[in-house]
Amino acid sequence: MDDVANDSGHRLGTRDGGDDDDDDAEEDGARLTSEPSTSGASLRYATARDVPFRKLCGAFEALQNERGRSKATSARRYRVLDTLHDRCLVSARDGTRVDAFDAYRLILPALDKERGAYFLKHDALAKVVVSAFDMSRASEDAKKLEDWKRKGGGNFPQVVRDVLAGGHLADREKDEDARTLTIGDVNEALDALAACDNKDQRASTLRALFSKMDATQVKWTCAIILKETKISMGEKAILRHYHSEANDLWDWTSDLRRVCEDLPRRDFRMKREDIDVGVGLINPQMARRQNSIDAVYRALKGTQFVIETKFDGERIQIHKDGDIINYWTRNMNDFGPRGYDVMNALFRHLPKRCILDGELMVWNKLRDQSYPFGALKNLIKAANMRKAKDELFPLKAHLENRDGGDSDGEEDLMSSKYAWYAENVKKLTYGDLELVYVPFDILYAVDRSVKTHKLRERHELLKEHVREVSVMCGNIRARILLATPDCAFSRVGSTKEDIERALLEAMDNGEEGLVIKDLDGPWIPGDRSNNWMKIKPDYLSSEDLDVVLIGGYYGAGELRGGKISQFLCGIVEATNDPISTASDGVKIMSFCKVGTGISAMQLDDLRSRLGDFMHREKPQDMNYNVTDAYNEKPDVWIWPPQRSLVVTVKGDIRAIRTTTFATGYSLRFPRVTGIRYDKKWSDILTLCDLLKTIEEEVPTLKVNIDDTRGGTNARKRSRTTGPATLLPAHLMPVDVSGVVQESEIFKNMQVHIANCESREQKQELFKAVIARSGTTSELWHKHVTHSVALNRDGSKFRTASREGDVYTIAWLQECIHEGRVVPPKPRHRLHLSATTWYGTDAMDRYGDDHFSDCNLADVHALVHQVGDQTKRWKTAEVPALVELDREYPSVCADVKLLTFRGCVFEIDDSLGKDARVDEQSSMFPSVLAGERRNVEQILRIYGGKLAPEGRMGTHIVRMYDDSVVFEDMDDGRKQVSLSWVKRCIDRSTTADVV
Template identity: 25%
Template sequence: MGDDASTKGNVPISDDAAREDEMQYGSVGMSKEELDDKYPNRPRNHSKTLAFSDLYRDLFNPLNENKKQPSGGPARKKGPHGATKLSPHEQRRNIIERFITRWRKEVGNDFYPALRLILPDKDRDRGVYGLKENAIGKLLVKLIKIDKNSEDGYNLLHWKLPGQTAASRLAGDFAGRCFEVISKRPMRTEPGHMTIAEVNEQLDKLAASAGEAENLRVFEIFYNRMNAEELMWLIRIILKQMKVGATERTLLDLWHPDGEALFNVSSSLRRVCWELYDPEVRLEQEESGVTLMQCFQPQLAQFQVSASFQRMTELLRPTEDDPEYWIEEKLDGERMQMHMVNDPNHPGGRRFCFWSRKAKEYTYLYGDGLQDEKSSLTRHLKNAFAPGVRNLILDGEMVEWDMDVDKIVPFGTLKTAALSEQNNPSSSDSAGRRPLFRVFDILYLNDKQLTQYTLRDRHNALEKAVKPVHRRLEIHNHTVATGPDAIEPLLREVVANASEGLVLKNPRSMYRLNSRNDDWLKVKPEYMDEFGESLDCVVIGGYYGSGRRGGMLSSFLCGLRVSQNHIQAGANPEKCFSFFKVGGGFKAEDYAEIRHRTEAKWIEWDPKNPPSEYIELGGGEARQFERPDVWIRPRDSVVVSVKAASVGPSDQFARGFTLRFPRFRRLRLDRTWDTALSVEEFQHLRQKIDEESKEKAMTTENRKKRSVKRVKRELVIAGEDSSAPAEFEGPKSKVFDGLEFCVMSESLKPFKKTKMQLEAIIKENGGTISQRAEPGTNMLLIADKKVVKVASLMKGGGVDIIRPRWIRDCLEQAGGGFPLPFEEVHLFHATDELKAAAEENSDPYGDSYARDVSVEELREILADMPKFESTEEFSKGQFLEELEERGRGLNDMRGMIFQRCVVYMKEADEKDGRLLRKLTNYVRYAGGMCVDDMENEDITHVVIVGEDAMQIGDAADSIRRELSTRHRMPRLVSGKWIEDSWKERTLVDEEQYAVL
């Protein structure tokens, strides 16, 4: 570098590196002086950054290939020459470590320019681009000068739709489709020389762009200096859709041992790179905690899908001396952290900052000070803190509160309410909707971190530091409990109030940043959906609400109609028994419809003269449990459809049982009161569900018993004693009923069975066995090897010998319901007559007309098929018209079952990539469309793909929030809906697959 190099201490810095360093000033929104003042010891690179092409070739592409490997199995395996083969996880770490090592050696210790491109969704310094797929597609069409009506132009602008060419396989992959289009007309074919720093500089300009003209200039620079593959990865960076299989936890940990810890307390890639550039220098204890005015990653609540209440309380680790745990209502809002410091230079003397769980700043919305007239919250907090409080950090939930009804409004319009409060600072303090900050934790107080203290101690500090402001800033209440029995009544209460659920907390626990653990457990009624049935019951009573709903019926008592036995014994046919009380799930229009249909028909309940002729309550006339405020004759009432978690015993209701966590689904205006559920009908339904539960419980035990029997039988076979009889367990089916077999040899792979095993299988399914072959009769001769007996029969001629795989195919097809016709693959040796008949049972390529072929068999068939191309252009419209003319509906074809579905797939776990690909193929093959952009208004179904119910629940919560503002909500279902629809060859009802 010689005389052309500047220096930083004793480290020579090239002119190129110095110029690249200056590029970062604007990128982080600071002048050189401010940057040097805040980070005086930040690292400087000695050389210019690597080429952007090195980033995708050495990191992105290898990680992408690594992601395709199966993740299961042992961590290490032996290679072909005895060498240890690394697991995919270890390979992934090696790829990242190699790139970091190269960067330190060839560039220097400032990894920030690269890391913000590797983790673009975590970069908080660069502003938003305001560009989605459609906008980028239009820019590329203009830039490359493609006719938008041409095939490539159409594919680029309609990237979500499958095309008629190779682009069809990239439908839904916008960056991949851009690569296909650009690679046909690139400015460069070889990788470009644009450095990572130069890419960041142009991305800063793109984020600061004021319109399409500026965007076009930036994209023109990229197009001229990058090849198609570079542009593909660049577009993924802009869209923040990398999905290379490496999480920020892995990347940060490999950059520095304390990288993840600092990111958890700061949410800043810049701090991680500039403060932790030397792996040998560890983070000080006080530096690894939360910091004022610096966003942190909050603790999250865990949930146990199948755990009982007893198990949940055990997970909270109670002790004999301290058996307590806390129960809080789970709020339906947005997780928020509030930072406050005394600042004499700020109007009002206090300064505030707000961040969401995802590190998005909302100070602009909720206010930065006590005199911020545009704030929707902080201007109301003049008296919210105790004297002597200089600074603090609060953790809580920002909810929308409706003052008119004095209750929380479901999440979805919180920001609208905050903006309304901003724009109307003089609005009434007792009406309308406003943001309310419900605080449940304090992590910092008067220059002291509190995360290392117990929740109980933190809550004591919170109560002393914060003075609640009515319906502006309040401390979230909790219930102290010591046993599992306390959970159900509270859960019933929150369900009745249409709330989210509960959170159980260990008061002895410390606060753990960016962690989801058993110290906080969330409980939702939907997690315990055992009953699963929608029940149609008649409304027999009503309860008045409070607040805005004072004087109005807000919840209802539902009953079971009297059974025929009671009627025959003289009971009033109109009598009903109290069954459950429901108040959750009703919309305003539901209340209005019920009011309209029952107006003037309600009668005030008189405890001294109860309407026993029509209604029977729990406890009888003496106690009258769950007594309603008003009652209605069943014939004048309405029928409601409800869903519940399960049925449980209760003396509060007439028949000694009730529904646990009932929730209103819809009004059944198509049903009259006398068609609603009766006691007798419900008992039958309950019995059926109990039997199904017992069957499920017995499945594992039965499998174990069958396994033991199978092992016993195979132990006899393993003795190679041909005289030992095969154990016969009794008939399993009648598929071979009336057929006589002579098994002359064992069967070979893939249906490998001994002769005795084959005979046992035949007998178990209704067939009879003969040890003497009789050609010319109806006896079926079975063989897979040319043993002496078989060779002798073949030499004599005129004999048909069938392969054992025919037995397997008969049993596998439709559960073994009928014997299949013979096909060519079933014939070991056959007469010309049987060969001709067998040829008629499969198509010219060997695909069976009578049975489903396996995947492997289908591969073999396709591999042997001749390849030809039709010169006629396929017309979808003409094809559909021909189907209708021939009287075949589209629903009869598996290839059309998803034809009206637009599906967005959401991976609950990165490990489920193979399952996601399979489900995506099902949808596309069956006429549906899969999209990668959840902003697409055409989406009909959002499918959560995964095996882990906890991760599915988290993914569903996230998706539900993003969809909450839509005018038309897509259905939120599990991946099993696609699998079962494919299996049944029709769209099955989504209700039982709904992710709640």
Template identity: 25%
Template sequence: MDSDEIVPDNPQNVGEDLDEKYPNRPHNRAPTFAFHELYLNLFNPLSEIKKKPAGSNLARRKAGPHGKGAAGLSPFELRRDIIIRFIARWRKDVGDDIYPAFRLILPDKDRDRAMYGMKEKVIGKMLVKIMKINKESEDGQTLLNWKLPSQTTGRMAGDFAGRCYEVLVKRPLRTEPGSLTIEEVNEKLDKLSIASKEEEQTPILAEFYKKMNPEELTWLIRIILRQMKVGATERTLFHAWHPDAESLYNISSSLRRVCWELHDPNIRLEGDDRGIALMQCFQPQLAQFQMHSFDKMVARMQPTEEDQVFWIEEKMDGERIQLHMAPDDSVPGGRKFAFWSRKAKDYTYLYGNGLHDENGALTRHLKDAFANGVRSVILDGEMVTWDPEQDALVPFGTLKTAAIAEQRNPFSKGPRPLYRVFDILHLNGAELTKYTLRDRRNALQKALQPVHRRFEILPYEEATTAAEVETCLRKVVAEASEGLVLKNPRSPYRLNERHDDWMKVKPDYMTEFGESLDLIVVGGYYGQGRRGGFLASFLCALRVDDNESSQNTDSSKFWSFCKVGGGFTAADYQEVRHITDGKWNKWDPKKPPTHLIELAGGDSQNERPDMWIKPSDSIVLCVKAASVTQSDSFRMGMTVRFPRFKTLRKDKNWKTALSVQEFLNLKSNAEQEQQEKQFDVDNSRKKRLKRATKKPLKIAGYDGESNVQYSGPSGHVFDNLNFFVMTESTFPEKKSKAELEQLVKANGGRIYQTNTAALDTICVAERRTVKVASLQKVGDTNIIRPSWLIDCVKQNVKDVGLPDLILPFEPRHMFFIMEDRAEEININADCFGDSYARDTSVEELKEILQQMGTVKQEAAPVLDASTSQRIEARIQEKVNSGYTAPCGWLFRGLSFFFSPVNQTNGEDDGMISLDLTLELLQNTASFAGANIATSLEAPGITHAIVNSETASPAKLDSLRKSVAALPGRKVPHLVTSKWVEESWKNGTLLDEERK
């Protein structure tokens, strides 16, 4: 993400840069809509459909005044209709650039605008300050403690924007919609994202408050928080804009590209435009959620009886990161890097943009991380934190801290980033997403050279049964890992999809302690969204026993141990509320109940709850968990991973709930039992060896063993030429883009992926894709059809004598012609389209003959004398240098006389005619450049030709005498028709005495 796109110090220059980067960028012909048009005609109607069932009167009314929301339409159809009508109105009244609106409609997909650094708490404080509200008042508390139920209605609990509306509507500066346009709102939001301090952000929010009514400001707050929830997904919006919008977003993560490159629904993405590209963030494949049964999961991984193997990988507790590496032409042998998270956040500043980036926490260690011949890659993996002293992984929350420490001291012994790669999606210009996981892993193993504890390939195990999954899961649980991912080795890579080919298995179903944990509830946390307005998760604690106070809650203490929020049903929550109703107390940070409940962190009060309850009034929850881990967030000094509610223990109270010592005993027993179980497994189960891949992946240009499908002959016809191939070829031969590039390389050409990478780049395309349309719009370069490449190579293969002289462009070769080049190109073929410089195929000749009756010669360009002489001189120069002559040049300079059947002395006896063989041969000789004489006395005859099959000895003798008797002239050679035939067949003049 370019900084000049986010911080427009000079808007004029930025506009010019964007126009250069996006030459096909649309421009609106009218100002953008007012901001209130968005919520009145889009957000509100969509939200109403979300609330009301399809077919209701309100849904029909909100769907529009033209009857398009008639009863019977599904909610999806109603939503799509609203969106399509909004887009159509924008195109009609504003123009084709919908990017300003989409930035506000899909704020979470707009990575061109930096994060605001403003959450609910900060916005609440700003609004209290802007509206001059007393913090201790009801409205002040409504904004500052937005999760707590309202003291009046409570209907907006958990919905921060809704709570803001409750307060704003009481003290609006305007009641009617404001006049701010969508473009003006975007400009102010850009300033808000740049502002780094609260005192800089508050005036901007205050300006919004002055110019917007409460409903507008409520929607603006949702945009800032990137929590729209209008009931329409980005997929629905993308499909309504352009059929390929979702595909382009998946490969680029750029809302701007979706809006600007796909502004015309009639121009579709094709070929390489649908694939991932270097230095372009894509949306990665995601793992499907865990099913209830391991057997069902395994069955999905085994589509055939012949191949039942699936792979098991450890699910790393880190951050999903994609790494891009490309050549850096500014430095000899240099490489440039880019890193993006799953949410398309750019982390290049943290991990490094090159091998010598002094601020790079990772790249400076990757000098020897790639095999010889690897020029460019895209990797998918997990960035984790590794502690060299403990030789173990560190919890996820320390990753950024470790990276910053590594930037400052790259050779410290403290925790550092470790990138574990599990997939490769691009290698040396070839996209690998369509290959199977097996093939991709094979390419990965060949391409990378791991750097110990900095850059490694994530290992996997092969398995065939559900039992093996559970064994692996118990192993990673013991190592405090996050879980497993099961993968189908026969699967392709699916951008931005959750599919059964990848399934994650988290150990939240397991109870490694032999029995569940019965924990006392001491605190509660209010939920958001659907759980807003009531306590949705609970702080559980362990009782600290001592001899004097174990039976007295007034002196007993409880140490915070874990938070439990998963596993509850609506009925469970209702039962908890029924039992504890009226017993909860608001947690006061200034006067915490430390005589009963101890939190971690001292005065910082880690994991401080919103409400607390006396243990004697509380309930006991039966909780299951995966494992025990160290934690500074809880007073116990440890906690459990993946705790989930199992049941309510009505038969227990604070006296019989789990104590600290009882928990430690359980932990010790569980560890001993697990060691014994692991010992048995390790001795009974043989280690499975990885199966060799039958068909290793072959990547063009990777190394000496790499290859691709044969694309054509090799030579030097394209030496020193630069090419930008944009599409595949369908005529005269079907070749993919990769095959065309290979054909160019094999014949001496250089391939680039942009027309600006090198001077005089020849652009090649056969269909109008987004890239092609962009070049056409600029209009400063010709676009050549792939048929020209194929014609050049074919002419070279035929040994026509011009192996390093490329063919001139002809009209049939041109996909797009610059205005000032049209005349120059048109003269390279005659009025019928017949080339002056290359051989014509049978099919092309038939087409020319069919069109001859419809082409007007006078309207066709004529090859001027100077051009003709220039072409002839170049060809003759090559022939004189020893190259074989073109077939149309074979008999050039020779004059043939074909002897008639019954004429030997040149006299006309009324029966002059050639037999069929000589008549056809005369046409061939004429095509090959020979001058055809009508009589033996014609001047300049070089060869007299007779039919070798029908000429009798007497006829030959008579013709020989007639030739010798010609006065004052060089005697022509007497040859048979076989000499002409064989010379034409071999493309060269043969020895006349042999024929």
């Protein structure tokens, strides 16, 4: 557009869609007005939809050509927008912009949510362009379009323009259709394109549109379809130019039409409003990326903060307005009508008007962790279709490319995130997955906005108004889990060590990273400041280093328990070129331990390849340079190095001093990024390379790497610069080097300490065990023979208790004091497994050994265990049947005592209208309580479970109401009577009993 380009200091020739005839030829095709513009520019068009599309494309070209960040460049960009605004979008009489939305939905296509999806990504659009211009698929132009990434520098719209301007639309700039095509015409064509059902219809629609355009117009139409109008200006800057309050209104409503219509003039001042329910997505607050823990802690400036798990799910904003529930995504789409409303029952308990901010994810009950995000829509679809619980979940369904894009599902499938599921897909059913919504913030409660409240106050409101409920969505279970500081997903911190510890735990659990939030901060729409920050292992300053595996450690947990899951890595000690064998003098030095970043499939491959070269005892002729420190010593040694494998380790190259590994340095947050099957062990990192890398980092890291040099300055540095540590002191591995053997009372015992009073106590206990010929373990695995703990807190205790008995620290201390393994008494037991007492007459399930004397401490412990175990067994099944059903499900299919397996019962003991009891009798409450206990006992005996208080089950038993024998409820539960229970027991099945 000449007028726009010239005013910005740019002359656009015909090749860029401009003309030299100014605008005289346009006036026949536009509705003009005669009054002058309030801005002083000559008035051209009555509404924005009447503006020729080439004017908009000319402005795009001028903006795209203005590259750089100088003030002069910025001023020229705004001059281009000013000219477009004043000459094309402003009405004559009062400066009101008429139908500005028609123009701005093309200027900012990513913000327009009224128009449906085009289902055209780059590759699919390239094929449509080839078809629209009748190109041969074998022609050079078609090949260039379809190979646009390599041959066109990665800019698809520009490739389209170059191809078309070179021949297909070389002389179209002066064409009448191209000159008179308006913004309104383009919008109508794009509406038709969004309504197309298949690729043939899309090709036909675009062929008709492109026939009226020149090459530059086709270029920008493609950019609009792809929502990639890269014009050197951000969305916020363009909205700010439109109106000074446009960004505020956008943050409250995420509605581009409302922004354009509610702000009709630049001098119009909007009445200050606050967020409201149901009007649209409230622009979500975002987390600012930080590349180091130090940067996070500095930004917090000493304030208290909360550390949350960074979820692998979909950010969903729940708006509840009466019975209407909206599911707003970050892309401003309401997914309620797209099937998400199947979860409405999950949010019915919320206040009448409420807005929640949270994450929706798929939870895998087999592994007790989140499932990869791509499965979410597939599970929503399954809930709507009421898929059977035992039907296999189709792993690849959510990896398929359904929108014409160019992603490769197989690559995703083989990545570490999907690897475990690819291995176990035959074992994964719809019943193994749950829909879990994790609200981490509340923005509106009852009748008021609370976004200005402090985060700690919003957490309290969240706990007050939102319950952790569970419902059935079709045949898929859905539940709410709160992300407040008192739950597994969130914790309060105040020190840098708190962040470091949480990041290490996240890496161990295979999670994405952390989000750290200021507890005193408000909720700011669209903000990306230090109020919320995120950090991932991938953000940290790091380098890729090739190392060789020289040892292995057993893992813990369901997936890695009892298997080599962590490795000791080494580098070459020699500073010259190493030769092919270690026996001639080349040594491998221990460098670091690594266990994250390796998928289950990769781990299995490593175990398979290295299994024959793993030795429990240290080989006599092994030429590894190691320290034999407790935390370095692996469970197995991998020898010889020629038979081992090289892996690439990514870690924070700000190497820390360490006495654990022979190199004297190690890495922070190491993780495997690849297995180098093609690389020889002798070609890995050397100590010389490591020291050189560290020296290069010294100027910025201020680390003294040469603490052996003489001189006053060196001594001064050694006094002022303390050694860096990989972990806070209370997380450092226990160093038991130099322990002298005293006895063999713990021979063949491996002790795992789940928790204790202090790190110092743990160190002393480990030293005492090793001095008495025992071995120790930081984590539980299948070779652990005894687990001890101070209390029942923490994930390590829960892991150990799932596997067997857990004794007290006092028991271990008593064994050490008496010089023998003391038979455990009730006072020594924190947790008693069913296998310990079941099948013997010598002990009951509370740990009381009938043939041993008890002292007063034992009696107190038994009383405590009775309460604890009674609560534990209240909803449990008979242990023998549990094990039998798990191991031999086909055998137990017809066992009468498993009639109600899989059923979770809620008991409703409210009196029915026909119940005939004497309510005035003093015995009345006791009678009801006794009858309820009898019913509960019967349900448990026949394999059922009782729903915990406040949680939903699968069946509601109406004890005193036979009017409803069997009835399906809206939330997926079933109402049943006692007569139904009796008939099921008589028939030994719940199937078809109604």
